[in-house]
Amino acid sequence: MTMKKKLTVTTLAASIMFASIAGLPLSEQGLANKLGITVGVASADTLSIQDKLNGLRDELGKDAEGIDAARAVRNFVADYSFSDEDMALILGNVWTKLSGAGVDVTPVFELFNNLDLFYDESSNAIEELLKVQDVRDALDLLFQYKGLPLIDEADGLSKQSVIDFQEASLAALQEESSKEALLGSIASVFLTGGSSQPIKNTLNDIVTTKVLSKELLISDFLNAYELNLGDLNAVQNNLADFIADNSDLGEQAVAARTAIESAGIRYLLKDEFQFTDNDSSSAIVDPKLSIFGQPLNSFLVWSKQSGDSVKFEAGKLVLNGVNSGNGVIQARDSKFKLLLYISPTLTLTKTEDSNTTGGGGSTSNPDQTLDLGNLAKELVGASEEKKQEIFQKAQEAVKNALQELATLDLSKSIKVEGDTAKPTINVTELANKMKEIAAKAKALNDQLKQLNPNATVEKIQLKLDFGSITAKTTEIPLGKALLDAAIANGVDTVAISMSGLTLGVSPTEFGADTTLKVTNQDTKVATSATQLPVAAGVYEFEFTSGGTNISNFNKPVEVTIPVPNGSKFDTELLSLAKIVDGKLEFYGGSYENGVLNALRTGFSTYTVVENKVEFGDTASVKAWAGRQIQVSASKGILEGRADQSFVPNGLVTRAEFAKMIVKTFSLESATATENFTDVNDSDWFKVYVASAVKNGIVNGKEAGKFDPNGNITRAEMAVMSSRALALKGISLSPAKVDEALKGFTDVTEINASLKSGVALAASEGIVIGEEGNVFNPNANSTRAQAAVVIYRLLNK
Numbered sequence: 001m002t003m004k005k006k007l008t009v010t011t012l013a014a015s016i017m018f019a020s021i022a023g024l025p026l027s028e029q030g031l032a033n034k035l036g037i038t039v040g041v042a043s044a045d046t047l048s049i050q051d052k053l054n055g056l057r058d059e060l061g062k063d064a065e066g067i068d069a070a071r072a073v074r075n076f077v078a079d080y081s082f083s084d085e086d087m088a089l090i091l092g093n094v095w096t097k098l099s100g101a102g103v104d105v106t107p108v109f110e111l112f113n114n115l116d117l118f119y120d121e122s123s124n125a126i127e128e129l130l131k132v133q134d135v136r137d138a139l140d141l142l143f144q145y146k147g148l149p150l151i152d153e154a155d156g157l158s159k160q161s162v163i164d165f166q167e168a169s170l171a172a173l174q175e176e177s178s179k180e181a182l183l184g185s186i187a188s189v190f191l192t193g194g195s196s197q198p199i200k201n202t203l204n205d206i207v208t209t210k211v212l213s214k215e216l217l218i219s220d221f222l223n224a225y226e227l228n229l230g231d232l233n234a235v236q237n238n239l240a241d242f243i244a245d246n247s248d249l250g251e252q253a254v255a256a257r258t259a260i261e262s263a264g265i266r267y268l269l270k271d272e273f274q275f276t277d278n279d280s281s282s283a284i285v286d287p288k289l290s291i292f293g294q295p296l297n298s299f300l301v302w303s304k305q306s307g308d309s310v311k312f313e314a315g316k317l318v319l320n321g322v323n324s325g326n327g328v329i330q331a332r333d334s335k336f337k338l339l340l341y342i343s344p345t346l347t348l349t350k351t352e353d354s355n356t357t358g359g360g361g362s363t364s365n366p367d368q369t370l371d372l373g374n375l376a377k378e379l380v381g382a383s384e385e386k387k388q389e390i391f392q393k394a395q396e397a398v399k400n401a402l403q404e405l406a407t408l409d410l411s412k413s414i415k416v417e418g419d420t421a422k423p424t425i426n427v428t429e430l431a432n433k434m435k436e437i438a439a440k441a442k443a444l445n446d447q448l449k450q451l452n453p454n455a456t457v458e459k460i461q462l463k464l465d466f467g468s469i470t471a472k473t474t475e476i477p478l479g480k481a482l483l484d485a486a487i488a489n490g491v492d493t494v495a496i497s498m499s500g501l502t503l504g505v506s507p508t509e510f511g512a513d514t515t516l517k518v519t520n521q522d523t524k525v526a527t528s529a530t531q532l533p534v535a536a537g538v539y540e541f542e543f544t545s546g547g548t549n550i551s552n553f554n555k556p557v558e559v560t561i562p563v564p565n566g567s568k569f570d571t572e573l574l575s576l577a578k579i580v581d582g583k584l585e586f587y588g589g590s591y592e593n594g595v596l597n598a599l600r601t602g603f604s605t606y607t608v609v610e611n612k613v614e615f616g617d618t619a620s621v622k623a624w625a626g627r628q629i630q631v632s633a634s635k636g637i638l639e640g641r642a643d644q645s646f647v648p649n650g651l652v653t654r655a656e657f658a659k660m661i662v663k664t665f666s667l668e669s670a671t672a673t674e675n676f677t678d679v680n681d682s683d684w685f686k687v688y689v690a691s692a693v694k695n696g697i698v699n700g701k702e703a704g705k706f707d708p709n710g711n712i713t714r715a716e717m718a719v720m721s722s723r724a725l726a727l728k729g730i731s732l733s734p735a736k737v738d739e740a741l742k743g744f745t746d747v748t749e750i751n752a753s754l755k756s757g758v759a760l761a762a763s764e765g766i767v768i769g770e771e772g773n774v775f776n777p778n779a780n781s782t783r784a785q786a787a788v789v790i791y792r793l794l795n796k
Contacts, residue, residue, distance in 0.1 A: 059263035059270075062342045064305075066259025069252040076249055077239070082109065090238045093231045101145035107138035146224035148217070157217060165211070165218040172210035181206065204229040262339035273341055278400065283350045285317040287593075289331055289341050295396070298592050300331040300340070301566045310348055313468070314500025314562040315594035323350045334571045334591065370401040372447045379451070391452045398448045399458050406437050406460050406491075411467025421471035431485035434462065438489040456729055459492035466498045474498055478514040483507040493558065500595065501539065504558035512546030526607045529582050535563045535574055536596065536608035543603060556599035556666050559589075561608050563596055569610045572627075573634040579605045586611055586636030588663065590794070599666035611635075615646035618784075625784040628791035637663045637790055638783075648784035654701075655685035655708035657717055657786060658692045664793050665724050667691050676706040683708070697723045715750055715777035717786065718767045719757030721793055725764060728796065732760040744775040751777070766792045 060067050087109035088095045098108060110132075139157060140150045149156040172178060181202050207229055212219045222228070240257065244250030266273075279286035289296045304312035307327020311320045319325050325348050331341040375394050379387055408430070413423035441460050448455045466476070476496050486494055486507040495504035496516055503516065521538040539561070543550040559576065563569070571591040576598040578585040589598030589608070596608045613633035618626055629646060632638040637660055641647045662668050672690035679689050685708055692698040697720050701707040712720075732740060740759035741747045750758055758777065761767045766789055769775050781789075 059267045060259060062266075063259050063263065063339055066255060066262065066339065069255035070259055072249055072252050073243060073256045076243060076247060080246070086242065090235060090242055092234050092238050094227065094235055097225045097227060097231070098142060101142050103138045103141045104134070107132075107134040111135055111138070142225075143221065146221070148220055148224065155217065161217045165216050168214055168216060168219075169207060169211050172206055175210070178206045178210070201230075258337055259339065265338060265340060266342070275341065275343060278404075279316065283319050283348050285329070285346050285348065286315070287317070287329055287331070287343070296331075296333075296340075299333050300593065301334050301571060301591070302329055302331050302593050303565070303567055304328070305330045305342065307346075312594065313564075314502075314560075315592075316500075317346060317348065318468075319348050319350060324348065332567055337567075370397060370444060370447070372397070372451050376451055391455065394448055394451050395455060395458070398444045402441055402444055402458050403461065403463075405440055407463040407465060408433060409467070410464050414466055414469060416469075416471050419472040421466075421469045421474045423466060423476060425477065425479075425482065427479055427482045427485070430482060431489075434485055434489040434491060437462070438491075441490070460490055461493045461495060461504065462486060462491045463495040463497055463502070466496070469498045473517065473519045476516045476518075478510065478516065480511070480513050483510055483514065495558070497560075500560075500562035501537075502558070502560035503541065504560075505543075505553070506555045509550070509553055509555065510545040514543065514545040514550075517542040517544070521605060525579060525605065526577075526609070529579050530577075530584050530609060532577075532584070532612075533569065533610040534607055535565070535569050535610055536561050538579070538605065538607045540605045541603040551602055552670050553601050554669070554671075556601050557603070559598045559600055559606070560595050561598075561606070563591065563594060563608055566591060566594055570612070572631050573610050573612050574608055575611045575635050576600070577607055577609045577611070579607065584609065586634070587666065588635030588637060588794075601666070601668060601670075614644065615640055616644045618646055618648050621648045621784040625788050629784065629787040631794065632660075632787050632790045635663070635794070638787055646783065648782065648787075650783050651711045651780045652717075652783055652786045653709050654698075654706065654712045654716070655683075655689060657712045657720060657781075658698055658708075659685060659688040660786060660790050661697055661720055661724050661793075662688045662691045662695075664790055665695075665727065667695050667697075667724075667727075669694055674706070675704070676700060676708075677704045679706050679708060692720075695724075695727060711780040712786075713778050714767065714775065714781050714785075715754045715758055717781050717789060718761035718777075719754050721766050721789060722757040722760040724793065725760065725766070725796060730760070730764060730796070732756070732763050736763070743773055744769050745772065746774045746776065749777055750775065764792075764796065766796075 060070065082090075084105050087105045088099075091098075091105070091109060095105060095108065099105070136151060143150055143157065151157050212223050236257075240250075240253045243253045274290045276288045276290070277285050278288050287297075287302055289300060302312065302315060304310065304317065305328045307317075307325065309320050309322045309325030310317055310327040312318075312327075312329060317327055317329055326345050327348070328345055329343045330339060332339050372394050375390050375397075378390050382390065410423055410425070413425060414421050415424065437460060441458070445455075445457050448458070464476075466474070476498075478494065478496075483494075484507075491507055493504040494507050495502050498518070501518065503518075517540075519540040519542075521540055523534060523538055526534045526538045561576070563571075563574065566574075574589065574591050574596055576587045576589040576596060578587060587598055587600060589596045591597075600606075611634040613630055615629065615633075618629055621629075625648065629638065629648065633640075633646075638646075641650065668687060669691045670687065672687065672694040674686075674690040674693040676689070679686055689698065689706055689708060698706070701710065734756065737756050737759040740763040741750070741755065743762075744750075754777070758767065758775070762775075767775070
């Protein structure tokens with residue numbers, strides 16, 4: 001598991017660990033939270049339950065849309081005339097288990113669905129509820145039926161009974177064994193893309209074994225009626241379904257549940273989140289969110305919540321054509337749609353420092369220096385694990401510093417004539433700036449290498465930022481002299497950026513004067529080609545060099561397209577789409593911080609769509625591979641074998657997996673070649689096998705043959721995945737190979753030539769053992785298993 005995934009898992013674990021018990025009946029938080037989602041409980045023992053609820057209310061109040069949804073659902077429950085049949089249906093298994101006591105359904109329903117307490121400012125909410133005669137009578141009947149004390153009897157139900165049960169529950173959830181169990185179940189959900197059911201099962205196990213076994217009145221009550229967390233959670237799910245079926249509040253019911261859970265997490269972790277602005281300019285906010293010092297942005301969707309004279313564009317809060325403004329931004333996680341962070345009011349001001357100096361461009365902080373000395377001091381006496389964290393922090397610091405140094409503001413160079421915008425670039429000034437950047441990059445990398453001799457050298461990614469352009473067409477000249485200067489100064493990529501749209505190309509691709517032409521097309525170009533939701537603008541890209549159109553690139557071009565309203569989409573299903581002859585071709589990409597990032601080797605007209613692919617035969621593998629199949633198919637990596645038929649248990653051929661790997665990492669090359677005698681020019685897989693050979697991902701099985709139609713084994717699949725990871729700089733030292741494989745009981749069955757590849761894939765969580773901790777290296781892989789591997793690779 002990568003550090004980023006570990007971090008996200010830890011965040012989710014913390015929120016659930018301290019908050020999930022709030023859904024239990026008779027808990028003040030539980031009664032406050034009858035939308036069926038957990039709420040936060042502060043860790044400070046000195047805070048009263050009411051203080052904690054007030055803190056939670058304050059957090060919910062910051063989410064205008066969320067609190068409106070919660071109120072709408074609360075009002076529906078308060079105003080709707082539920083029949084006895086409705087109430088019994090919603091209570092489900094709870095009513096089945098309680099009805100034998102002869103109690104009426106109405107007070108039981110009121111007990112489990114009283115939303116008003118969430119907004120009650122009184123600290124005596126439980127006492128007030130117990131004064132309601134119908135509820136009081138029902139509780140007495142339920143307790144008497146099982147031989148438990150009545151409310152007015154000694155040791156009968158009281159507010160202290162609730163507090164005792166809560167404290168026991170929280171203590172159980174804080175035990176190390178509980179934390180480990182929760183962390184494991186959350187990791188499983190997060191990495192496999194499944195539902196949250198494993199988390200609920202683990203919570204139920206913890207409460208059953210560590211709380212219901214204690215001599216507590218509420219534990220005795222739940223045990224007597226054989227009630228568990230699953231029964232209680234089902235009540236809330238049934239209520240949400242009922243609301244959806246009997247009103248137009250279905251979406252609001254979901255939004256309300258998410259809003260209350262989000263408020264709990266923000267309240268619980270408010271001191272752990274660290275918000276930083278990655279842009280030193282006073283006119284731009286480039287938001288980054290971390291927790292425990294580790295970045296979360298790759299899992300977040302940022303947006304503007306409110307503000308004046310500002311807009312959120314390409315992942316940044318920027319001024320909207322004025323000199324000053326303010327706004328509030330927010331971040332949701334891309335998986336569970338939880339609103340994790342709401343910023344304070346941010347003030348943006350345009351100053352002289354943010355102006356450009358002309359065609360040569362300017363950096364926002366050209367004199368910036370970075371000192372890794374403090375990190376070097378932390379290495380003294382540090383454990384190996386701590387050293388790796390320090391090395392990663394240093395690598396990230398150098399990367400960010402170099403990124404800022406290499407970003408040049410060329411917005412002032414743009415001139416618009418008619419519908420076309422063109423810059424006037426001073427190549428001499430720009431070449432001098434590249435020389436300065438190269439010198440500073442060397443100094444930064446020297447510091448990094450001094451700290452960690454095994455550190456990866458951070459390359460120069462020169463970004464030419466032309467600002468916000470409203471013209472229909474933009475033409476950017478990249479003269480040969482400019483490209484030669486970039487090559488001479490070690491620039492790996494030249495990124496051309498405008499209005500949040502960025503194309504990053506290798507300067508070695510062109511040997512003559514080159515022009516990039518970007519044309520904003522009407523959205524009808526996309527909507528006339530598909531009924532899929534279109535999530536971005538429509539752009540036509542053209543590269544010409546030496547007067548010739550460049551249709552294919554040796555090194556993939558990095559494409560970044562702004563997605564203005566990412567929160568409206570299932571961001572995992574967003575894909576770059578090429579519009580060809582009125583149809584779409586899908587080329588994947590990953591969504592992060594308001595943009596879709598993808599790689600392409602050829603250009604035409606592109607947009608971004610939400611591509612939700614459904615197959616009719618994946619029910620049998622849905623629990624562990626359903627989401628993975630859907631996401632991989634949405635990116636154009638996987639296809640069905642027939643109409644709406646995926647054949648999840650069918651076997652995967654070597655040619656099929658070669659195609660999957662090539663498309664996952666955007667390695668397709670029309671000019672790639674291979675020399676296998678069993679791969680012909682007319683074969684559909686020719687280009688994929690050749691591209692895999694070009695990138696060192698595949699070898700033949702025997703002299704001169706690839707065996708394209710042979711079934712791929714689990715070990716071969718792991719090795720191909722590892723070779724693809726190596727292209728991204730991910731490696732495993734030979735000394736750690738045996739350690740990575742020690743968890744497999746059949747390690748001796750892995751061919752010696754494949755062990756290092758299997759080890760790397762295993763260490764990165766790409767492949768895992770099967771039942772009994774066996775790897776089964778020589779077993780053939782099914783299509784569902786391959787989809788899971790591809791999904792994990794997509795998240796690297």
